[in-house]
Amino acid sequence: MIKINKSDSIIDIIIKINHLKDEKVVLDFPFGHPILHNYTSLRILKNNCKKRELIIITSDITAKKIGKKVGITYSLVQKKDLLEYNYTFSEYLKYLTQNYLNDGKNFILNNRYNKDILSYRKKIKNKKSRIGYFLFGLIISILLLIFIFYFAVNKTYVYITPEITIKTRAKNLTFKELKEGSTVINGDIIKLNKISKLIYLTNTFGTSGVNEDEISRSSGEVIFTNELFEKIRLIAHTRVQTQEGLIYTIGSSIDIPPAIKNSSGSLIPGTKKATITAQIYDTQGKIIGKRGNIKKGVNLDLPGLKVNSDKIYAKTIHQITGGNNNFEKIVSKDDLINAKNILESQLKSSALEQLKNEVSLKNKNNNITYSILGIDNIITYDQLNISGSEEIKPGDKIDNFKLSGTIRVTSYTYNNQLVLTKLKNTIKDNLLDEIEKILFVDNSSLRIADVLNSSQFPFTVKASAEVEVFFIHNFLSETNNYVDKLKHTIAGMDKDEAVNILLNNSKISNVRIETRPFFIKKISNIPNNIIFKVVEK
Structure with missing residues (x-):
């Protein structure tokens, strides 16, 4: 012991x-x-x-x-x-x-004493037990609250708007003219339907010529100024013009004396008076006529003078008078040629427009989606006939004349919805699901381009059908760990720093970050608590 x-x-x-x-x-x-x-x-x-x-x-x-x-x-x-x-x-x-x-x-x-003691001890024991249980429960609750707050409540939501990439996708197809009721077996053959339209058009054209002998031209006196220390000679018919483009010529050659200095050293320019006469047309090719009657004190430049143009100039001494618009218009040599070319262009444009309207109306009435095959040399024009010029000749005194014409346009139509479907299927088959996602396909951008070859009887053309496709990065792909990399990159950062890093990513257009609870200013340290959401434009 x-x-x-x-x-x-x-x-x-x-x-x-x-x-x-x-x-x-x-x-x-x-x-x-x-x-x-x-x-x-x-x-x-x-x-x-x-x-x-x-x-x-x-x-x-x-x-x-x-x-x-x-x-x-x-x-x-x-x-x-x-x-x-x-x-x-x-x-x-x-x-x-x-x-x-x-x-x-x-x-x-x-x-009795023992009972009191036992009762007291029991009360003390029960009281201590209750306090112990309370403290234990309180500690567990606090720990549980911290656990839930850290792992469940503390969330970061990252809203990203992906950058849109526009790419052209194409598929080679064969467009072939088939008989009515024929069935297409080959999946890459698109049936063509031949259509044509004959139109008639009349238009009025103005004459551009004038009888120059009947035109009254403005004339008057000006004074030329020479600020150079040498004599300047201007030959007959030298041109001068206003800032508005009105052209005048001098009647005869003149010599403008040189400038001198007086006793005080001041410059005294040389001057010379001359008579000028307005020309028929201005710098824009319009008839000057009455517009040539300009006021006193108007400056005129010498357009033919390449150097020192600011040292030699003219100014009207009196008002220039004599011009009027009392002249007759006549048919010029180019009026008929230009009118025929313009009418032919108008006939072709109008014929194609009417053909398109006819196809649109047919689509609406039959609930179909056909388009004209818009390839060079596929749309043809024939039976062009322009009449009305037989009785008109250059020099005729008329203000305008009429020409009429007919033309036929011929082309082919195809089912553009069928072409779009084939294109979209090809795009989906070649899509990298884990990397990119189709935002939408611009149906209006469908075009037939790059003709590879063509033949006749039956008419066949092999060409490339193209369409514009809007792609974004597939951030939410289950097999793509790109988002996980972004989560680990920004975990624990300040919100502003994380936004700057994400905006530097070429696949992201815009970023908005929310943290919960709201008073937390940093990204969650736990990647699983960072939730990415895609906001599509």
């Missing part, structure tokens, strides 16, 4: 146990020793005894409830000098019998 003093620490007790050679370790603790009520210390003592039985002798009846949990045997005594291990079995039995009789007597005599 080891006697434990009140001052012995757990280390002192362990040292004593290690020096003890008995099969059982018996420790005699004084009443109130702190180790008796310390679960951890009792467990250390028990473990240090290894396989030997640990027996604690104490008069503290509340101590055994703690130690029994770790397998410690207790011997409780009222008097520490009467120990089971100090007497024979018969003597110790006599002691216990007497002790039980005294306990029974005390129980009967002090029943």
Whole structure:
């Protein structure tokens, strides 16, 4: 047996146990020793005894409830000098019998007191238990709240608008004229239907010629100024013009004296008067007529002067007069040729427009989608006939004349919806699903281009059908880990920094980031809590 003093620490007790050679370790603790009520210390003592039985002798009846949990045997005594291990079995039995009789007597005599003590202890125990349960539950709740907040509540939503890429997709198809009711077996053959339209058109054309002998031209006097120190000679018919483009010529050659300096050093330019006469047409080819009557003080330049044009110029001394619009228009040599060319162009344009309108009306009435095969040399024109020019000749004094004409346009139509369907199927078959996604196909951009070859009887043309397709990056593809890379890139960043990084990505057009709760300013550190959403334009 080891006697434990009140001052012995757990280390002192362990040292004593290690020096003890008995099969059982018996420790005699004084009443109130702190180790008796310390679960951890009792467990250390028990473990240090290894396989030997640990027996604690104490008069503290509340101590055994703690130690029994770790397998410690207790011997409780009222008097520490009467120990089971100090007497024979018969003597110790006599002691216990007497002790039980005294306990029974005390129980009967002090029943009320004992009840009060037991009730008090029960209340204390229940109160401590409730406080313990409350603290335990509170800690668990706080930990659970932190867990839920970190892993469930803290979310980052990244709304991205993908950058749109426009690409041209094409498919080679054979367009072939087939008999009515024929069935197309080959999937790359598109049936053609021949159509034609004959139209008639009349138009009025103005004459551009004038009888120059009947035109009255403006004339008047101007003064020429020379700021150069040399004489300037202007020959007859030298042109001068206004800022508005009105052209005049001088009647005869003149010499403009040079400029000189007076005694004070001031420049005195040389001057010379001359008479000018307006021309029939201005710089725009329009008849000058009455417009040539310009006011006094109007400046005129010399358009033929390449250098020092600001040093030599003219100014009207009086108002220029004499011009009028009393002239007759006549048919010029080019009027008939130009009118025929214009009418032919108008006939072709109108014929094709009427043919398109006819196809559109047929589509609407029959609920079909046919278009004209708009390829060079496929749309043909014939039976051109222009009449009305037989009785008109150059020099005729008329303001306008009429021409009439007919023309026939011939082309082919095809089912553009069928072509679009074949194109879209080809586009989908060649689509890289894990990388790109079709935003939409611009049906209005369908065109037939790049003719590869053509033949007649029956009319056949092999050409490339093209359409514009709008693509975006497929951010939400299950097999594409591109979004995961972006999540790991921006995890833990400030929102502004993350936005700048994402906007530098060529596949992203715009970015908006929301964090929840709202007061969190950083992206979640957990990639799984970063949720990407695609906002399509």
